[in-house]
Amino acid sequence: xxxxxxxxxxxxLNTLFxxxxxxxxxxxxxxxxxxxxPADFPGDLTVVLFPxxxxxxxxxxxLGNALGEALMKRFSELASFEVVxxxxxxxxxxxYRLQVFNNVYASIDTLWQKPLPGAEAVMVEYPSPNxxxxxxxxxxxxxxxxxxxxxxLEADGKKVIPVCLFNDRGVHICKSMVAxxxxxxxxxxxxTGMKPDKFVGECxxxxxxxxxxxxxxxxxxxxxxxxxxxxxxxxKEVEAMLIQWEENDPAVRAxxxxxxxWCYEGMQVTFDRLGISFEKKYYESEIYNxxxxxxNEGLEKGVFYTREDGSVWVNLTDCGLxxxxxxxxxxxxxxxxxxxxxxxxxxxDFEFNQSVYVVGNEQDYHFxxxxxxxxxxxxxxxxxxxxxxxxxxELPTGKMKSREGKVVDADDLLxxxxxxxxxxxxxxxxxxxxxxEEKQELFRQIGxxxxxxxxxxxxxxxxxxxxxxESIDMQGNTGPFIQYTHARCRSLLRKAGSVGxxxxxxxxxxxxxxxxxRIAELPELIKMASKQMDPSSLAAFSFETAKEFNQFYxxxxxxxxxxEDARNFRLMxxxxxxxxxxxxxxxxxxxxxxxM
Numbered sequence: 001x002x003x004x005x006x007x008x009x010x011x012x013l014n015t016l017f018x019x020x021x022x023x024x025x026x027x028x029x030x031x032x033x034x035x036x037x038p039a040d041f042p043g044d045l046t047v048v049l050f051p052x053x054x055x056x057x058x059x060x061x062x063l064g065n066a067l068g069e070a071l072m073k074r075f076s077e078l079a080s081f082e083v084v085x086x087x088x089x090x091x092x093x094x095x096y097r098l099q100v101f102n103n104v105y106a107s108i109d110t111l112w113q114k115p116l117p118g119a120e121a122v123m124v125e126y127p128s129p130n131x132x133x134x135x136x137x138x139x140x141x142x143x144x145x146x147x148x149x150x151x152x153l154e155a156d157g158k159k160v161i162p163v164c165l166f167n168d169r170g171v172h173i174c175k176s177m178v179a180x181x182x183x184x185x186x187x188x189x190x191x192t193g194m195k196p197d198k199f200v201g202e203c204x205x206x207x208x209x210x211x212x213x214x215x216x217x218x219x220x221x222x223x224x225x226x227x228x229x230x231x232x233x234x235x236k237e238v239e240a241m242l243i244q245w246e247e248n249d250p251a252v253r254a255x256x257x258x259x260x261x262w263c264y265e266g267m268q269v270t271f272d273r274l275g276i277s278f279e280k281k282y283y284e285s286e287i288y289n290x291x292x293x294x295x296n297e298g299l300e301k302g303v304f305y306t307r308e309d310g311s312v313w314v315n316l317t318d319c320g321l322x323x324x325x326x327x328x329x330x331x332x333x334x335x336x337x338x339x340x341x342x343x344x345x346x347x348x349d350f351e352f353n354q355s356v357y358v359v360g361n362e363q364d365y366h367f368x369x370x371x372x373x374x375x376x377x378x379x380x381x382x383x384x385x386x387x388x389x390x391x392x393x394e395l396p397t398g399k400m401k402s403r404e405g406k407v408v409d410a411d412d413l414l415x416x417x418x419x420x421x422x423x424x425x426x427x428x429x430x431x432x433x434x435x436x437e438e439k440q441e442l443f444r445q446i447g448x449x450x451x452x453x454x455x456x457x458x459x460x461x462x463x464x465x466x467x468x469x470e471s472i473d474m475q476g477n478t479g480p481f482i483q484y485t486h487a488r489c490r491s492l493l494r495k496a497g498s499v500g501x502x503x504x505x506x507x508x509x510x511x512x513x514x515x516x517x518r519i520a521e522l523p524e525l526i527k528m529a530s531k532q533m534d535p536s537s538l539a540a541f542s543f544e545t546a547k548e549f550n551q552f553y554x555x556x557x558x559x560x561x562x563x564e565d566a567r568n569f570r571l572m573x574x575x576x577x578x579x580x581x582x583x584x585x586x587x588x589x590x591x592x593x594x595x596m
Contacts, residue, residue: 001077002045005090006032009047012070013063017056027052036517042082043089044517050086064088094507101508101516105572108579111523112155123161123346124150126358131168131263132176133201135270135410137466138360141393144452145460146358147276147589148535149388155587156530161350164278165342168260169285170335174241176200177255178234179207189262195411197266200259210234246332270410274448275589280349284338291333291341294377295326303376316372324369339370340377347380354384356533361389361461388533391463393455413468417447420472421480428474430596442593446472446480449590453479456588457539477543479590482581485546487596488553489578495559496571503569511552512573518545519580526587535588542584549577 006029014026021027037046047067049060056063061083068081068088077096082089092100126146127139135143146162154160167173183206189199211234218228229235244252271277295312298304304312304326312327326337346355357367367387374382395408421443425431431439454471458464474480493499508516522541529537558574561567582592 002034003029005045005047005071005075006034008071008074009067012067013052013056016066016070017058020056025055027055031055037087037089041084041089042091044092045090047088047090048086049083049088053086060086097508097513097516100520101573104516104520105576108519108576108583111583112157112526115154115157115159119157119159120353121159121161121350122153123163123350123352123355124153124358125163125165125346125356128165128167128359129267130172131166131200131260132172132204134195134197134263134266137393137395137408137410137413140410140413140451141390141455141464142358142360143274143276144455144589145388145390145535147274148452148456148587149356149358149533151587151589152526152529152535152538155526158530161279161352162277163280163282163346165282165284166264167284167335168263169245169256169288171238171242172204173256173260174238174245175207175211176203177252177259178237178241179203179210180255180259183207183210195266195269196262198409200263200266203259207234242332243330273411273414282342282345284342287341287345288333288338290345291337292327294340294344295337298326298373298377301377303373314373314376316369319372321365321369321372324373326373336366336370336373340373343370343374343385344379352381352384354386355381356386356388358388358390361391363387364389386533388460390460394463394465396465396467413451414448416468417451417472418443419447420468421447421450424472424474434595442596445591445593446483446596449479449483449585451479452588452590453482453539456535457543459536460534482542482546482585483590483593484596485549486578486581486585486592487594489549489574489581490594492558492574493571493578499571499575500568501572503572504565506563506565506569508569509556511548511556512570515545515548515552515573515577518548519576522580522584529587538584538587542581542588545577545580545584549574
């Protein structure tokens with residue numbers, strides 16, 4: 001209707017002001033901005049009049065009245081109009097409102113289908129962890145964004161290919177390996193009782209602490225910190241170990257294989273808890289040599305050049321970037337070398353139309369460089385690469401630091417969220433008729449849902465502070481509030497016994513229509529979230545829908561309504577709301593409990 005009204009408005013004004021408009025400056029539908037008016041304003045749609053009135057030197061009020069009268073004559077779907085300052089507010093007729101409700105109710109179950117053959121293939125790479133520590137809160141924002149985006153893209157008809165890249169080699173990995181040799185040679189996850197990936201993370205922290213002591217000691221002798229960081233004995237051991245690894249030293253490779261195995265094992269436990277899986281897992285260690293081959297091809301094409309020390313570089317100053325090393329003087333590769341190779345490998349494996357990298361905004365510059373290099377190398381689909389950049393997650397106490405052990409472990413946080421959910425639910429005293437097993441499942445759904453929602457409701461580009469206690473609240477803009485609204489709807493439907501499909505000549509109240517109108521926007525919101533790669537708009541939809549239904553529920557009788565037609569309509573509306581909430585929560589990766 002919005003698009004139809006834009007076209008009609010252009011046609012009407014071109015006729016009304018034909019003397020002032022020539023062929024070159026006639027109105028088109030693109031000239032009209034039509035929005036949903038604020039809650040305290042009348043109408044279903046509002047046409048912004050200021051820009052169009054200015055073009056024909058007309059009063060916004062006079063132009064609005066003329067346009068409103070013409071639209072009323074043309075469209076039976078409109079019941080009335082009102083000009084408020086520079087805005088034309090249009091109200092739908094009851095017959096059209098019911099038509100919208102019938103269409104939305106009939107289509108909600110099939111809101112999206114499986115992608116059709118030949119659908120656009122979109123690869124989503126996340127969370128791409130280093131195998132030197134367990135997943136933490138920062139990784140969880142990555143996981144939740146990648147998982148939700150995958151579901152949104154699929155709902156928009158795309159064929160989604162979720163993949164995970166394990167950064168399983170390099171300087172950071174060698175730091176944990178050196179620490180294991182020096183500080184924990186006889187300990188294992190089994191002997192310490194630690195989760196395997198947490199054990200590896202403990203090695204990393206021990207390295208960082210010892211390295212800091214070495215650097216501080218060197219600085220105390222008068223050496224600059226920058227020089228001290230390079231001359232520290234532990235740093236030299238790490239660099240030597242990396243070379244040994246690339247030369248396939250048996251002992252180094254055995255240590256690396258053992259410690260990486262512990263990380264994979266521990267991370268898979270966390271992935272399983274979060275309900276995520278991947279079409280394919282990539283390992284940097286299996287591809288880094290291909291990166292060197294690609295560098296050689298780039299040298300032949302003139303994309304890269306060699307400096308006197310033997311290092312290989314690319315000059316991107318002509319597009320506002322810097323010069324970047326892609327191969328060290330000692331022949332070892334760096335992150336961007338592997339990323340170049342993996343991009344080619346992923347394209348070869350899946351022939352994607354688009355590839356999305358879900359990575360924190362600390363790597364913004366890295367991806368600008370990577371994408372520019374891939375374009376210059378001539379990689380297919382190089383212009384279809386997208387970096388879903390997101391802000392860091394901080395705690396009320398400040399920024400997390402993995403090397404200092406100042407992080408919130410993902411598994412520990414999940415456990416904490418479940419425990420907070422348990423405490424709050426039992427304090428409220430609303431789980432008395434649940435079995436022990438049902439309670440545990442409910443606490444898990446609430447805790448995990450609260451965590452996901454709290455993170456996904458924020459625009460990905462923004463930095464955020466996470467507070468576990470604040471995220472679990474049955475009131476306000478939280479996951480549990482939306483989950484509770486869904487459970488309330490399902491409870492009403494169970495009490496009703498059945499939902500009819502006829503409501504006679506009942507005319508919806510404004511509060512009822514407001515819910516219908518919002519749910520009718522869901523298909524377009526999915527497309528917008530897919531295009532912008534931002535789940536936060538769907539989180540906002542979920543909250544606003546839940547809030548409006550609860551306001552309606554508090555003020556309007558449903559089960560005790562005397563009119564059978566009104567009761568049937570409201571039960572259908574309750575059913576529609578429950579389904580819309582369940583679908584929007586699903587797109588966020590959140591479960592919708594039947595009872596709470």
